[in-house]
Amino acid sequence: MMRIIIKEDYCKGCSLCIAFCPQEIIQLANRLNRNGYRPAEVLDQNKCTSCAACARMCPDSVISVFRPEKNKIKAS
Amino acid sequence: MMRIIIKEDYCKGCSLCIAFCPQEIIQLANRLNRNGYRPAEVLDQNKCTSCAACARMCPDSVISVFRPEKNKIKAS
């Protein structure tokens, strides 16, 4: 289940998302994107809590964050 | 006894000295100086207390103020 999506080509590999992810599940990939940067990648989407810390600290608005709909039955 | 001297030609007839003289002994003369102003003149030097209020308010440093030397015998 994809909780965060990183638009790899827009990433500048600044690592701020990595620094601020409480789950420590982001890292820089071992390849270069078309701009010569090592883009961020997620290690384990399942550990993601959709807290959006990464997205809020990303200077390039590269990251989108999603949360699975709460099970309506549980919620009510 | 001259306690104040007004350098008439430098006077602009602004009347500030008149306004601030506590003794009310200055007035504007009824003639024009070479710049076309009615210069200030003193009515009664004897009434002057040498307080220098006129001189301090004169924007054109037109007025000099003197005080008779205190009688040394009296002073001691």
Add this chain to the structure above:
Amino acid sequence: MKVVFERSKGLLNTETHYCPGCTHGIIHRLVAETLEEMDVLEQTIGVASVGCSVLSYQYFNCDMTQAAHGRAPAVATGIKRVLPKDRIVFTYQGDGDLASIGMGEIVHAAARGENITVIFVNNAIYGMTGGQMAPTSLLGQRTATSPEGRQPQTQGLPIRVSEMLATLDGASYIERVSTHDVAHVMKAKKAIRKAFLTQQEEKGFSMVEVLSTCPTNWGLNPEESLQWVKQEMVPYYPLGVYKDRQYKGEES
């Protein structure tokens, strides 16, 4: 799946030229989101200044005018004064632009109570030209033009712009915020929103001073840079609201 976070529609879909980790990008996002949320993108005119953000006219999804170095407040004044009142006008200025060459313009825009919003990005340096000293550079800070570190005797003392402008009756809302962590970024967003609302309510001049990074010219990596903001800049530039009061002629 619910969208928790996505790229603001207030930003155009382009890459920026900012260096990796530069918080100009975060501040752009906050402005864009605010305008999007207030639903005023279509009636907003932004003024890009001269500094690293000079190309911001390629990034914001609203009409943009590019101003001469330091003159954004004057340009914004010209725009705001001739357009219908519902238009939102903001400037986006660096500290060199606003606090050095543009000091006269910002003081007077504030004094006039010009009904514009100023986003003031204070990164304590001239980013675009390669790291020279700004009026906001800290004492001891090494820059291209203070190679031995800024000395008070020769280079003077850093200017606290928010505090200074807050003394002006014309200024209605002034706050200093930071971008050094998530919580502060969210606070910054609130301040920016408040500033734009101040304008929308026609209350006069509003400015948010945002402490920002320049990893490239500070010689630090992006994360260290945020630390530097927190540890070095915030103490000298205390965060908080410096003005939140509209001057009413009748009052005084």
Add this chain to the structure above:
Amino acid sequence: MKVVFERSKGLLNTETHYCPGCTHGIIHRLVAETLEEMDVLEQTIGVASVGCSVLSYQYFNCDMTQAAHGRAPAVATGIKRVLPKDRIVFTYQGDGDLASIGMGEIVHAAARGENITVIFVNNAIYGMTGGQMAPTSLLGQRTATSPEGRQPQTQGLPIRVSEMLATLDGASYIERVSTHDVAHVMKAKKAIRKAFLTQQEEKGFSMVEVLSTCPTNWGLNPEESLQWVKQEMVPYYPLGVYKDRQYKGEES
């Protein structure tokens, strides 16, 4: 006969071009007397600005340089920085010169802690050019460019320069005084002396803001003008010391 009062040797023996009753003349005298009393006339360089006092270089008995409109603090900086330390450098500026076009220069001279003395003559109007609104013109004040009286909505709020500059760490001594009666003139003299001493002691930037008249453009006679200073200006521009503390880098 003892001399109680005579024309200062700090003034050259010429008539001035000032209008009758204009307090520029009083302020000239105070500066001249101070320099004479401090025995620094021979090592002083004054900077005349553009305003009614533009010709003050013909009145002061010391070396004088005439600066472009608003730029006197920059010119003074140039002079002060290249001459031996015993030289005294002052600017003499009007409110249009200092607070309008020259706002950037004065803020930065103060922020740099430039070791100069600024005599700031605030008469709430542009005297020389025929009575236009100054940044310091009062609300409601009618001028050539605010014919209906200054309105906060369009023309903004008057700037209290002393208060504003006092927020700068670089500024060491700032006081506002007035010329509206003998006692205040004498206080003004003290402030001016204090300012020059601040410079002599190398403590950095000093400024005395002197409330002054413009009978001609206010449309009042000289005496009424002094009343106007007292009744209208002093309430908006409170007299007093706004700063008297040299910034020590080590302290903070």
Add this chain to the structure above:
Amino acid sequence: MKEEIIIAGFGGQGVMSMGQLLAFAGMKQGKEVSWLPSYGPEQRGGTANVSVVISDSKVGSPIIDSPTTVILLNNPSFEKFEKKVVPGGNILTNGDLVNLPCKRNDISLFSIQATTIAEKLGNHRVAGMVILGAFIEKTGILSKESLVEALLHVLGKEKQHLIPVNIAALESGMEMVL
């Protein structure tokens, strides 16, 4: 017909508005006119002057090198402009204020106690009108009617009450050169 007039005196003596009255009257009378003030530092205290050209044909230069008439309200102006008048031209002075001897004998000199007359009429500020009266009577370049029309225009509604005394001054002036 063409008159090139310089009016000069201390600032505050109404030199500029006297010039304006002439120019306005000239315009109303269908003539070509120009009005050019001296400006600048003179504003403060010193002397001021204004050049007015009233002509039947287009005005080229509004600058007057050789006036046909000068109206002088103080001694410094007299010293400055006496020599500039064209031979055969007019010098009109306020005799209450100008007391220098005239060195020219190729011009007509009219020394009018204008302030005295004005004060007699009850308003010393209309001294200028007395001299203008003399001027139009002497030169014939403008009619009394045009000057009155100019007066009406310049004084406006608020100062209507001043019209009679001004007209009286004008007329006294005209009588002076009869």
Add this chain to the structure above:
Amino acid sequence: MKEEIIIAGFGGQGVMSMGQLLAFAGMKQGKEVSWLPSYGPEQRGGTANVSVVISDSKVGSPIIDSPTTVILLNNPSFEKFEKKVVPGGNILTNGDLVNLPCKRNDISLFSIQATTIAEKLGNHRVAGMVILGAFIEKTGILSKESLVEALLHVLGKEKQHLIPVNIAALESGMEMVL
């Protein structure tokens, strides 16, 4: 003899200082040299390049239209400069970073795994020196001694310890074209 060299790569790859080494060495060897950077927005992120002319006679234009040698450190630079080399000229690339096929067959291509070699030498930052070694060996425009002298100058006292690894890199590069 004259070499017109363009060195290009991402900002941060040391393109400018490689050029400076060449120019300095050229000067020390008594040649006429010039060094001209591309500057401006490229500084931020994008690609950067520098033009170096080393010549026995005075350098006219420091701008190079048709380089005799290009040293290319990334793919975008390869795309941009491959076509500009004069026929018979050299293209040197860091083969670890440039992997595009070469379309020219009228030039000499040297693709050197410079990063790999540098890492083997214990410092990946000397990749540039490897290529410069290859360059001087191939063209003969500069001696190894001048380059070493340039190195000494550029590194200064603080970085003396880096000299051996740099020289080793230079030598490995020279060997690559033997």
Add this chain to the structure above:
Amino acid sequence: MGKVLMKGNEVIGEAAILAGCHYFFGYPITPQSELVAYMAKRLPEVKGLFLQAESEVSAINMVYGASSAGVRVMTSSSSPGFSLKQEGISYLAAANLPAVIVNIARGGPGLGNIQPSQSDYFQVTKGGGHGDYYTPVLAPSTLQEIVDLTQEAFRIADQYRTPVILLGDGMLGQMMEPVEFLKTDNQIVIDKEWATTGTKGDGSPKTITSLDLNDVKLEERNCKLQEKYKLIRRNEIKVDTYLMEDAEMAIVAYGTVARICQSAIDRVRDEGMKIGLIRPISLWPYPTDVIASYCERLNKIVVVEMSAGQMVEDVRLSVEGKVPISFYGRTGGIIPTVEELVEQFQMHGNGVLR
């Protein structure tokens, strides 16, 4: 409305309002301050806006803002203040923004004095700011002409999207003459679809900028600018001649001093000299061809300026050595008198008269 008697500075203001300019940003300076004061009084009456800027630099940038928002806008100053606007004017030109900028010139250089002068000719015609740009420059010589040319200035500004300069001097600004406020015919209304007024209803974001980091693109921009200038050179030359039909000697002069020249020419003509006046009204584009067209017949050209000799270069460029050219100038705020010009013309004419 009929004729009214007004100061030149005020005429500029009223003519601007007539041209539909309701926005003015200015800063006081003698001898143009009456314009600022006039606008302060008049613009609120027409629901426009007068704003006193904190400086000339700020004023020109407010104009940049207002113009980018699509309105007709004006600023004015005099020589030293005009110098401060140079960066801003270069920006306006580069960003293709229309505006009218008035320079009521005074004695220079430096603080100089406040008397009339024409010594800013180079500055206004060759681009006092940086970069390859020109601004159309209109130089009225009477107050009535101000009425026309001010309107023309706005027309040209909008039509070509360019700043236009109205050049006068202290005399023109301070004097009064009867004027009639007649609308010029060639008023055009132009839809400024490029203006940054908000995207509402008109799609994608618009930008106003003078920046192009890419050299090839900036050259393209510059070429477009030069195309525009070519067009203006073709269409917008204005020049007046006086008694040139049979003239063997031509006086070339503009603005204030052209009036004095005309009076002097009248006098010299009376003596039988075949002399005429060429009066450039547009100083850029310069009436090069008109001047050149008289070359064949002329024995002499005398250029008269209130400067040390600036326009004389444009005359020389027009004539290219075909006619001998003399220059007569006064500086420091001195206006030459008719007498001295008569003398000058006679002197030069000695070689001309048969």
Add this chain to the structure above:
Amino acid sequence: MGKVLMKGNEVIGEAAILAGCHYFFGYPITPQSELVAYMAKRLPEVKGLFLQAESEVSAINMVYGASSAGVRVMTSSSSPGFSLKQEGISYLAAANLPAVIVNIARGGPGLGNIQPSQSDYFQVTKGGGHGDYYTPVLAPSTLQEIVDLTQEAFRIADQYRTPVILLGDGMLGQMMEPVEFLKTDNQIVIDKEWATTGTKGDGSPKTITSLDLNDVKLEERNCKLQEKYKLIRRNEIKVDTYLMEDAEMAIVAYGTVARICQSAIDRVRDEGMKIGLIRPISLWPYPTDVIASYCERLNKIVVVEMSAGQMVEDVRLSVEGKVPISFYGRTGGIIPTVEELVEQFQMHGNGVLR
């Protein structure tokens, strides 16, 4: 010291120090920022002072102050910042104050870009500021020449009491070449008894001003200025020629682009074309007579500039129609290549070669 490899911007700084200039007031702008940074580092080492001003306006006025206090002083900028200095330069000229002002020009107008350009030629040579003044302008084309001309600039400034402009462009500022810092011979030490340094020991108060409210007196001042300019025109023209001995076609170019022209000329000469280069070094005063002196022999002049055509006017004024003149220019920061110039020269040469 021998040869060192330095950036052009830094060479200016070091040469200024060599010339005894220990005071610098500046403001950063690409492509001259290295000069500011260099001075920040170097001046404290020679017990001088570097001060970063808050703006270009402030910087030029600090220079005004420092110069009036009698020291050798410099400031520098690039095009937009240079525009902001115009009022200050006019003041310096009017107040007879020596100073050296560097303009490392970039693509304009407006914000333009940061690539090299020569489009500020009009601004620097015709007086971008108000009033009748000129500033000597020196335009080096190599880094070694910067060393000489920077020193020359200070000599001229002091000798004539005038601001002097050193004009380069982004390429010259950014490139490195070996240079040797040799002192020029004609260094003169001038007693600046006019400086406002305090009256101590030298009597009555001195004043520095550019104001003269009296028109007659201001005209006198202006006449003295013009006398000075005449003297400078007579003494300070600098020009370089290359292969002009037998040339039938001349290229006129200065600064950066003259180098490219020289390379192109070498190539075209190889093909037998009799072509040479006239390179004005002082742009004001302009080497009018030198250019004119070649007219007889020339069939064609081609002016090459990195602008839309500005210096070409001065060439036309020199030639006055005696030789056909063509212009070739690139703008926006584009530097013409040797190839394209070769092509241009060949094209124009077709009419020339026998």
